[in-house]
Amino acid sequence: MIISLTVNGEVRDVAVEPHYLLSDVLRDRLDLTATHVGCEQGICGACTVLVDGQPARACLLFAVQMEGHAVTTLEGGAPSVELRALRAAFHTHHAQQCGFCTPGILMTFAAYLRDHPDCDEAGVRAVLGGNLCRCTGYGPIVRAIMAASAALREVADV
Amino acid sequence: MSEREAYVGQPRPRREDHRLLAGLARYVDDIKVTGALHAAFLRSPHGHARIVSIDVTAALELPGVVTVVTGEDLAEDVTDLTVAPPIEGLRPTSMPVMPVDRVRFQGDLVACVVAADRYVAEEAMERIVVEYAELPAVSDMFAALRDDSVLVDEALGTNLVARRVHRAGDPEARLAAAPRVIEAEFHQQRQTHAPIETRGCIAQWDPGREHLTLVIGSQVPHPLRTQIVRRLGLRDSQVSVSSPDVGGSFGQKIALYREELAICALARRLGRPVRWKEDRMENLLAACHAREQWCRTRAAVDDTGRILGLTLEMVEDFGAYCFYPANYISEVVGIILTAQYGIADYGYEIRVALTNKCGVGPMRAPMAMASWVMEGTLDVIARRLGLDPAEVRRRNMLADQALPYAMPGGETLLDVNCAETMETALDEIGYAAHRPHDDGRYLYGLGLCNVVESTTYGSRFYKNSGIGGSGHEAARIIVEPDGTVSASVGMAAAGQGYETTFAQVVADGVGVRPDDVAVTLGHSDTSPYGMGSRGGRGATAGGGALYLCAAEVRAHLLRLAAHRLGLNATDGLGLRDGRIVWVRAGGSEETGLDVADLARTAYFDPLALPEGMRPGLEFYRTYDPPPMTFSNSTHACRVRIARETGRLEILDYLVVENCGTVINPLVVHGQQAGAVAMGLSGTLLENVVYDQAGRNLSATFADYTIATVADIPAIRIIARATPSSRTPLGLKGMAEGGVMGAIGAVANAVNDALSVVGAQVTCLPLTPMRLHAAIHDGIGRAAQGQEG
Numbered sequence: 030m031i032i033s034l035t036v037n038g039e040v041r042d043v044a045v046e047p048h049y050l051l052s053d054v055l056r057d058r059l060d061l062t063a064t065h066v067g068c069e070q071g072i073c074g075a076c077t078v079l080v081d082g083q084p085a086r087a088c089l090l091f092a093v094q095m096e097g098h099a100v101t102t103l104e105g106g107a108p109s110v111e112l113r114a115l116r117a118a119f120h121t122h123h124a125q126q127c128g129f130c131t132p133g134i135l136m137t138f139a140a141y142l143r144d145h146p147d148c149d150e151a152g153v154r155a156v157l158g159g160n161l162c163r164c165t166g167y168g169p170i171v172r173a174i175m176a177a178s179a180a181l182r183e184v185a186d187v
Numbered sequence: 188m189s190e191r192e193a194y195v196g197q198p199r200p201r202r203e204d205h206r207l208l209a210g211l212a213r214y215v216d217d218i219k220v221t222g223a224l225h226a227a228f229l230r231s232p233h234g235h236a237r238i239v240s241i242d243v244t245a246a247l248e249l250p251g252v253v254t255v256v257t258g259e260d261l262a263e264d265v266t267d268l269t270v271a272p273p274i275e276g277l278r279p280t281s282m283p284v285m286p287v288d289r290v291r292f293q294g295d296l297v298a299c300v301v302a303a304d305r306y307v308a309e310e311a312m313e314r315i316v317v318e319y320a321e322l323p324a325v326s327d328m329f330a331a332l333r334d335d336s337v338l339v340d341e342a343l344g345t346n347l348v349a350r351r352v353h354r355a356g357d358p359e360a361r362l363a364a365a366p367r368v369i370e371a372e373f374h375q376q377r378q379t380h381a382p383i384e385t386r387g388c389i390a391q392w393d394p395g396r397e398h399l400t401l402v403i404g405s406q407v408p409h410p411l412r413t414q415i416v417r418r419l420g421l422r423d424s425q426v427s428v429s430s431p432d433v434g435g436s437f438g439q440k441i442a443l444y445r446e447e448l449a450i451c452a453l454a455r456r457l458g459r460p461v462r463w464k465e466d467r468m469e470n471l472l473a474a475c476h477a478r479e480q481w482c483r484t485r486a487a488v489d490d491t492g493r494i495l496g497l498t499l500e501m502v503e504d505f506g507a508y509c510f511y512p513a514n515y516i517s518e519v520v521g522i523i524l525t526a527q528y529g530i531a532d533y534g535y536e537i538r539v540a541l542t543n544k545c546g547v548g549p550m551r552a553p554m555a556m557a558s559w560v561m562e563g564t565l566d567v568i569a570r571r572l573g574l575d576p577a578e579v580r581r582r583n584m585l586a587d588q589a590l591p592y593a594m595p596g597g598e599t600l601l602d603v604n605c606a607e608t609m610e611t612a613l614d615e616i617g618y619a620a621h622r623p624h625d626d627g628r629y630l631y632g633l634g635l636c637n638v639v640e641s642t643t644y645g646s647r648f649y650k651n652s653g654i655g656g657s658g659h660e661a662a663r664i665i666v667e668p669d670g671t672v673s674a675s676v677g678m679a680a681a682g683q684g685y686e687t688t689f690a691q692v693v694a695d696g697v698g699v700r701p702d703d704v705a706v707t708l709g710h711s712d713t714s715p716y717g718m719g720s721r722g723g724r725g726a727t728a729g730g731g732a733l734y735l736c737a738a739e740v741r742a743h744l745l746r747l748a749a750h751r752l753g754l755n756a757t758d759g760l761g762l763r764d765g766r767i768v769w770v771r772a773g774g775s776e777e778t779g780l781d782v783a784d785l786a787r788t789a790y791f792d793p794l795a796l797p798e799g800m801r802p803g804l805e806f807y808r809t810y811d812p813p814p815m816t817f818s819n820s821t822h823a824c825r826v827r828i829a830r831e832t833g834r835l836e837i838l839d840y841l842v843v844e845n846c847g848t849v850i851n852p853l854v855v856h857g858q859q860a861g862a863v864a865m866g867l868s869g870t871l872l873e874n875v876v877y878d879q880a881g882r883n884l885s886a887t888f889a890d891y892t893i894a895t896v897a898d899i900p901a902i903r904i905i906a907r908a909t910p911s912s913r914t915p916l917g918l919k920g921m922a923e924g925g926v927m928g929a930i931g932a933v934a935n936a937v938n939d940a941l942s943v944v945g946a947q948v949t950c951l952p953l954t955p956m957r958l959h960a961a962i963h964d965g966i967g968r969a970a971q972g973q974e975g
Contacts, residue, residue, distance in 0.1 A: 046306070048306070049306070062216075063210025067384070067434075067467065069466055073383055102210070103209075119204070119208055120201075120205075121200055123856070123857045125204065125207050126684070126857060126858075126861060127383070127432075127434045127682030128203070128207030128208075128212055129383045132210055154897065161383060161888070161893060163381060163382055163893065165861050166861050166863060167864070167895075167896040167899050168902060171896065
């Protein structure tokens with residue numbers, strides 16, 4: 030069957046079977062490989078994308094469910110201000126080692142910082158609990174997100 | 188050598204980050220190969236069974252299925268893996284690429300489907316009909332070592348695959364004569380690496396050139412190629428191994444596993460590209476496990492807590508198949524156990540058992556248990572004698588003047604500052620004011636763990652220990668015609684930041700800017716044959732080889748520059764950020780020449796070269812590190828345990844660390860904190876559980892829990908570094924000691940807290956259930972009663 034969905038701002042028509050996962054369709058049919066698959070069970074969070082602006086596990090969605098919806102991946106067109114701030118802070122704070130879990134964390138917090146401009150560390154930690162990282166021990170990730178949040182507030186204040 | 192280190196030591200953010208953060212990284216599964224077929228493996232649902240029959244007819248009928256193969260089918264294409272190094276006490280083992288008539292653990296391979304896509308391959312897999320005759324399984328290593336046990340490998344006639352004994356001095360005589368003998372037990376649970384990127388590979392056979400290309404996330408591209416070549420009956424020149432970005436490895440991506448070899452064989456047989464991506468359940472069930480070890484120490488002590496003699500008994504569960512010599516992991520625990528303590532009379536006995544469980548391999552700090560066992564033994568001694576644990580450590584610790592020290596395990600300890608790291612840690616954690624106590628809601632404890640981390644193993648170590656293999660590393664540096672410095676080494680990264688840190692090393696070695704150094708890694712054709720990434724050898728072996736090679740580049744460039752400047756000698760000339768300068772007191776003066784000028788001469792105007800100098804600028808240099816380099820550290824933490832729930836909280840965690848010269852503090856800090864986090868995760872949460880029939884009960888991330896952000900406390904890292912006296916740049920290595928220290932520090936803190944209620948725990952992980960039982964059910968108390 031053919032479904033029509035918006036991916037990174039472009040309307041795409043894709044031939045899928047009903048049991049195809051969104052993560053597989055993004056990666057294998059649309060060549061958007063920034064979305065990583067770590068567990069296919071919704072636990073590790075590496076495959077997190079935005080569906081209509083909200084974080085969602087691409088491995089827990091069937092592609093057919095996306096008919097008429099907008100999906101944003103890390104590749105996503107023009108990056109949001111939140112994503113740009115997160116990328117800069119992740120680089121400065123050495124918040125990724127192997128980088129495999131990183132796209133899911135960036136997408137999660139691009140949405141979170143947008144919706145919580147005054148977030149505190151407890152809030153960040155609570156949300157980050159949904160992503161597994163096997164390399165960093167999480168400390169640099171928390172510091173980077175807090176730094177990105179502060180940088181965004183600075184820009185907003187100007 | 189360089190007249191100054193300009194870039195080594197700088198906390199430079201990593202050049203790898205851009206592609207990772209932009210979503211432009213390329214892990215195996217991101218790489219498109221036109222026409223590639225997809226494989227899926229059918230695995231045994233039983234812990235131990237005979238394969239009576241396999242019917243693949245229905246699977247082959249499904250549209251899109253290309254082939255289905257069994258162990259019998261592949262046996263003609265691939266030779267068996269025989270692990271039989273000449274090590275006393277080690278029994279040789281052998282295994283085919285896929286089992287032919289018997290499966291030995293749940294998740295063992297039964298058949299492989301190759302189809303147009305993975306969905307079809309998995310559907311076909313479900314159509315394969317296998318008749319099994321289930322056999323009794325043994326999933327407990329102590330049961331496996333009993334005479335009446337089921338045999339995991341009938342060819343061996345026993346499950347005792349390795350037994351190793353080592354003696355220095357006469358520990359038994361010391362134990363017999365000692366005023367006191369204190370016994371302590373330690374049991375570490377089975378764990379697995381769980382990189383967030385699972386295994387996977389793409390194999391392509393070029394029938395015209397008769398050449399195999401394997402794209403695979405690997406720590407060791409060249410040794411892996413050697414394995415493939417041997418198993419497939421090819422020559423080295425017929426195989427290329429390419430490791431792209433790797434989503435974590437932690438020791439899991441070293442061995443050539445059976446799945447990957449089967450994919451290579453199938454690509455050759457079919458003449459078409461074949462790819463495989465492991466799913467998470469396969470990874471947890473059947474990739475590689477680690478760490479399941481039990482230890483008992485017996486210490487002869489005097490009344491002051493001085494250890495007069497020590498023995499270690501160790502049993503390890505190696506699972507169903509040996510991808511490594513079965514003694515190799517435990518042996519290092521035996522070798523380094525005594526660490527910085529002066530114990531002349533020491534012995535160990537190691538027994539390694541086969542069981543009906545997934546095979547075992549090294550996991551970040553395979554020797555991790557050593558620190559917990561040694562430091563836990565010291566704590567038991569202190570408690571039994573009513574002494575202060577730090578004081579017992581001081582009384583047994585080698586004085587700085589005693590270094591270098593011939594350890595009773597056979598290696599030589601030097602360049603460590605164990606007393607300094609411990610005393611600093613005691614100050615920082617507030618040791619003097621601490622007493623274990625109970626405020627009615629919580630039990631409070633403090634734990635110490637001194638760590639001597641064996642980081643880099645040279646060839647002499649392998650030879651001495653009988654483990655086999657080389658410890659050398661190889662570097663190649665090419666100054667390109669435009670002056671770019673291209674550097675490579677046999678290492679393959681999985682997040683360590685080599686592209687950044689090695690560029691810093693090469694920049695200093697040659698005398699150029701890091702931005703002018705390109706670091707390319709992970710391809711067996713373009714990197715020199717090296718031993719790859721394992722242990723803590725990246726900096727010392729890889730960085731050391733590159734630095735020595737870079738020094739040769741620098742000397743060569745200066746000779747060429749001197750000639751261009753009309754000089755007979757290079758005296759007074761230097762290389763700074765790619766420019767040839769006159770080195771003057773208090774500064775330098777430009778000569779007007781730079782590396783690009785010299786490169787143009789070397790490549791395009793060879794007649795302008797000095798007499799005897801050949802055109803081109805390619806350099807190759809190998810480096811074999813000392814037998815064993817050591818880093819050291821002290822971990823200290825304060826914990827509290829909730830009486831009602833058994834919940835453990837880490838209130839303060841710190842590491843005082845000496846890892847030698849630091850190339851990049853940002854990267855080193857990341858590695859150290861990451862290692863501590865992995866150690867904490869293993870100590871508190873992770874557990875591979877099998878039932879008695881050999882069924883794995885922990886093959887999802889919901890059951891095999893690894894630490895989330897909520898489980899990892901803030902980790903304070905305090906540097907007290909001293910350089911190595913025997914390696915280029917004074918490098919020592921790190922990135923595993925954090926695991927070693929975390930286990931010991933937390934377990935010791937917990938037992939300090941539990942001492943308030945007279946309890947003790949000897950088994951990991953330290954889950955709330957286990958701690959609750961220790962506090963309320965007196966489970967730990969019985970164990971403590973057995974000491975001494």
